[in-house]
Amino acid sequence: MAAEAAQRWESTLDSVVVYAQGAVCRRLAGGRVPQDGRVRVTGLPRSLDTGSLRVRVLGASAVRVVEARVEVEAGPANSEDSGGLRREVERLRAACSAAEARRDRQLGLVEEVAGLRPVPPTRRRDDPHRGTPTDSWLALADFVDERLTGSHARLVELEEELRRLEHDLRVAADRLERASTDMVSAQVATTVCAALTLGGDAVAEDTAAPEIEVEVEVEYRVPGAVWVPAYRLTHRQGDDSGSLVLRASVAQRTGEDWTGVRVGLSTADLRRRTDLPKLRSIRIGRRQPAPGPSGWREPPAGLADLFAGYDAAGPRPVTAGRAGSAPLAVAIGSQPAAVPPPPPAPQGYGAPPAGLPVGGPPGSMPRPASRPGGRPLPRSAPFAAAPPMAPAAPGGPVPPPPPEPVTGPPRPSGTELDYAALVLSGPDEQRSRRGRLFPAAAEDLVAAEYRRRAEEVATLPLPGCAVRPRESAGSFDHRFDATARADIPSDGTWHTVTLVEIPVGLSTEYVCVPSVETTVYATLVLSNATDRALLAGPVEVTVDDEFVLTAALPTLAPGGVRRVGLGPAESVRVTRRTELHESTSGLRGSTTVLDHRVHVQLANRLGRPVTVEVRERVPVTSEPDVRIEERADWSAPNGGEGPEHTPGTRLWRVDLPAGGTAALDGGYVIRIPAGKALAGGNRRS
Missing domain, CATH: 1.20.58 (Methane Monooxygenase Hydroxylase; Chain G, domain 1)
Incomplete structure (x- = not known):
């Protein structure tokens, strides 16, 4: 028991990197390496992806990891911790x-x-009428x-x-x-551990040599973790900078509580392919046989004789359950029960000889038996006797020609060439499978159920104004690391994690479009001067230590500038008045002149200076005969005409002192040939 306890190393979760869907966890474990080099690292969750296990020895040590595999153990659950x-x-x-x-x-x-x-008694025909006992009725x-x-x-x-x-x-x-899914929900606790074999020059072969103490890092991937970004913006009026705290809403249902872990958030997709496609050559000339698959060879001859002694020893004794009863449930990661070999097929017409393998690697399957005429037997009845074919009637349909036989070397699929995923079938498998490599069987139903429950976290409703990281990141992937450790239970609900504080440039500006409405809106101009992108998400805006509102922050690339609306500003007023003068010019009045004049007045009722941006528009035309002349000191937007600015947008930027006013005059002249002018039309819009 002491040797067994020395071989088990308890692990602690150190860091987690949450991706767009799923997470990569890293655990640390350490201890003295036993003489045989075999240890078990416990504490792994039940929903981990068994193919993602990675183990390495930390530090400059001569000990290395020779083998690592996932094993599942079952035992009675601790009544104090479960249920x-x-x-x-x-x-x-x-x-x-x-x-x-x-x-x-x-x-x-x-x-x-x-x-x-x-209930009165039954009255007979000759009985006289009886009086009602009122006292009895009242007593009842x-x-x-x-x-x-x-x-x-x-x-x-x-x-x-x-x-x-x-x-x-x-x-x-x-x-x-x-409750957290880390809690055991049954009387039998199923634990997952990593079985390691450590070796190297430092591992002594002599039992008298002292044991070496090492520390290992176990990395694995788990489903059932999602995150969305969120922000908190703090600004003081009059300052040209502010503080933007990057936060994240994280939800996980991986089956283990993340307590005191270093959290990293990434926008990458764990399920994205990383292997390069294969480019095959194009040959011109005579036909050449297809090259054989690399790393594949035919099964060795006489493979069936390898298990002759095993078959001669007789059937293995039954260790669990009664003979003929249904097999017991298998724990996670265990191999399926051996399937008895099928009974020998009847030797009918077209049936293969007895003992011919039914499955196996490509190339080991014989050609299907054929009927007279060269047509193969149907796959649904490969061992049934085929009835003789009736001769075709004169003038009837002509039977299709027989398919050409497959020639050349075998063509195994990519699954059969993935040697890391192949499993050697043991002597208890079918006769046609044992001693050969086959793809690993599908994961058992218990592990699949754990993963299905974990992936349900992806269907959680998002918080207000939240956007999925893959939708806002675009073609680039970003990673954000938290400065402090955090606790995230495995309960499938959103938890807020503070990542880092980002200094940003801020300035308060007021925007109005008086041609549409006479309301002035306050905005925060946010500039990202850092080397990291700010993803789209909700931002809580606090101005002068007072919460203002929660707005939607768009994706802000490094060096980008965006506006965040704060709502109407009642202390800044705007009025607009327009005039139109219509006349003609040119020889015989051949040109109609429409002179539009715009007058805008601004008033600042705040106790501090403000910057107001007034947006106007001038008409645009695609006709070469129509000319538009502008008469104002406004300017076109710096960013050009894009999604934020429509064609013909013009801007006035005015600095108003505290309690000051300003008047803006502008306009434009439209010159239209008389032949293209509208008779009786509305020319004032």
Whole structure:
């Protein structure tokens, strides 16, 4: 027992990198390397991807990892750690059932007492009429009223108790539903560990040599983790800078609680392919045989004789279950039970000889048996006797020509060439499979159920204004690391994690479009001067230590500038007045002149200077005969006409002092040939 305990190393979760969907976890474990170099690192979650296990020795050590594999162990669950909430739910459910039964019995008593009625005796034909015993009727009515009063009071108490128990049951069931999935939910605890074999020059072969103490890092991938970015923006009016705190809403249901871990967030996709495509050559000339697959060879001759001694020893004894009964459930990662070989096929017409393998690597399958005429037998009945073909009627349809036989070397698929995923079949497999390499069987249903439950976290509703990282990151991937360790339980709900504080440039500007409405809007001009991108997400804006609103921040690339709206500013007013003068010019009035004049007045009622951006527009034309002349000191947007600015947008930028006013005059002249002018049309818009 001491040697067994020395071979088990407890691991602690050190860091987690959450991707767009899924996460990569790193655990640290250490101890003294035993003489045989075999250790077990415990603490791995049940939902991990077994093909993603990576182990390495930390530090400059002569010890290296020779072998690493995932193993599953089952044992009795600790009653102190597992089932606390579940037992409470079961207790409350039983109490509710008992209270409901008591309530039903009381209802039956109430109905029984309420059904008491005086029944007169049966009167015979010759009997005289009898007087009604009024006292007896009244005594029975008093008895019924007294009993019903007590029964109804008891019924109210039972219904109140039932409602209280049902409320407690709903609360406990909700707590169990929201509880961390790291809690064992069964009487049998299934644990996953990494079985390692350590070797190297430093591992002594002599049992008298002292053991070496090393530290290993175990890395694996788990599903069931998502994140979305969020921000908190702090700004003081009058300053040209601010603080943008990058936060993230993280939800995970991986089956293990992340306690005190270093958290990293990445926008990359873990399921994206990373292998390069193969480019095959194009040959011109005579036909050449296809080259054989690299690294593949035919099964060795006489492979069936290798297990002759094993078959001569007889069947293996049954260790679990009764003979002929259904096999017991298999734990995670265990191999499926051996399937007995099929009975020999009847030797009919077209059937292959007995002992011919049914499965195997490509190239080992024989050609299918054929009927007279060269057509192969149907796959649905490869061992059934084929009836003779009837001769075709004269003038009937001509049967299709037989397919050409497949020639050349075998063509194994990519799955059969993935040697890391191939498993050598043992002697308990089918005769056609044992001793050969086949792709690993599909994962068992228990592990698949854990992964299915973990991936349900991807369907959580997003917080307000939140955007998935893959949608906002575009073609580039970014990673953000938290400056402090964090705790994220495995309960499938959103948890906020503070990552890092980013200094950004901020300035308050006011924007108005008086041609549309006379409302001035306050905005924050946010500039990203860092070398990292800011993804789209909700931002909580705080100005002068007062919360203003939660806005949607668009994706901001390094060096980019964006506006964040803060809402209407009632202290800055704007008015607009327009004039139109119509005249003609040119020889015989051949040109219509439309002179538009715009007058805008601004007033600042704040106690500080402000910058106001007034947006106007001038008409645009694609006709070469129509000319537009501008008469104003406005300017076109610096970014050009894009999604934010429509064609013909012009800007005025005015600095208003505290309590000051400003007047802006502008306009444009449209010259239209008289032949293209509208007769009686509206020329003022």
